[in-house]
Amino acid sequence: MNRTWLITGASRGLGNGIARAALAAGHNLVLGARNLEALEPLATEAPARVLAVSLDVTDEVAVAAAVDQAVQRFGRLDVLVNNAGYGQLAPFEENSPSDAERQFGTNLFGVFNLCRAALPVMRKQRSGHIFNISSIAGVAGMGGAALYCASKFAVEGFSESLAQEVAGFGIKVTVVAPGGFRTDFLDASSASYGNLHLQDYAEFTARIRAGSAANNHRQKGDPLKLGEALVTLAASEQPPLHFAAGSDAFEIITGKLERMKAEVERWQALSFSTDSNF
Template sequence: MSKVWMVTGATRGIGAEIVRAALAAGDRVVATGRNPETILGAFADAGDALLALPLDVTKPDQIAAAVEAALERFGRIDVLVNNAGYGQLGLFEESGIGDAERQFSTNVFGLFNVTRAVLPTMRTQRAGYILNISSIAGIRGGLGGSIYCSSKFAVEGFSESLAQEVAPFGIHVTLVEPGFFRTDFLDETSVSFGTNALDDYAEVSAQIRNGYRDRNHRQVGDPAKLASVVVDLSNRAEPPFRYAAGSDAAEVLAAKINRLTNELQATRALSPTTDGDF
């Protein structure tokens, strides 16, 4: 039986490629984004297998309407891909008031609210699969990524807890942690930088921006290949909880594991010294 997918942030990039791969696999897709006309134009041959809906994940009324329309059309939701998001990059002290709130409103609270809206259906079905698109920024904090990384770290912690809560209902959760992929993530239309420029940070801030600019559209990751893996994961009876997508992501994860191990060993003797006496 074909699956019914719901994909947020499906207008372009990884989200659009996941829609393409799911349709090619014979599944039905609810593709959502702020510009559903763009989605319809990209998948004009999908016919009744595609439902394109307007969805800004920061607006709860649009989330509720999208889930209702999906169920009215297809009757169920088997796979939820929480992909909508953007990058608030730059040095923390150069960020403005509200930058972090806007970042979390989309990357974290938007993801929370879409998941909350879909879970009742999956619980009723006693089956479902949630893929939360995180990032290597959710594994390792980086220079110029304090706000973006913190939002992805939040997604990581949420997913680890959620996976335990919904497992009794036959619902699986996977964290997808992409490295650098050839999308428009670093385009000026997608990424945001702080506007509170400070002289003390001028040199390093310029290095960060130039580094991202030089890397843009030269990233090693292929979003179409990632989408193919995502469809493969959706067909597994026991999908993995964590998937580091890309050779660079795997290296980041391995380095983080090694660093944590070394840090634990360096302070292990001190750990029991704070235990109370009973």
């Protein structure tokens, strides 16, 4: 079945891989990115099925315009992929309040903006599928990425709640937790580090940066294969609410669930002691 997809952050990385997979599967695409020129290769590959739009997900006017253009061009909007985002790294204390605001502005409020614009269209259709791209860092906290983890944990909680609210309209929600994928996520063009350098964190920060540099462009994940997986999920009658993307993501998530279960069970008696006696 031919569907219309709107993908944010489609110029590179995961968004580009998802776009290429959806295009190969025969779908119509509305591709959003701040750098419109970077979308030209995909737009020229299938001009009848691809609409490239300049899109900053923090700009509510631009977001509404992108959704309107999707409907005007293709008549409907079936799949929304909220992929745009970046990593604000370094320990929490080395990031400023403005760093936190920018991180949440893109990674969380950008998701809100797209959902706010797309949901009326999907409700009217009584169908649709929203993919919110979270991260393994949205399931398991990671030192040196407190703000990034916080923004992605919020995406996870939002997605779980939204899924319950819109299910009655035939709209499905899947929150995707990718592990390490071979993109430029850890490059200076994507990752951002706080500028409040504190001596107490110097050794820790150096270790985090060295690990990131050593792993950069050596990750297991293939963005195109992730795209193919999302195409499969979009065609499913009963897609999952949670999708772990990559063997590393699967291992981290299942490991955390096991540890968390053991921890809460260890303190079960104290937990129950807080109940009222009447």
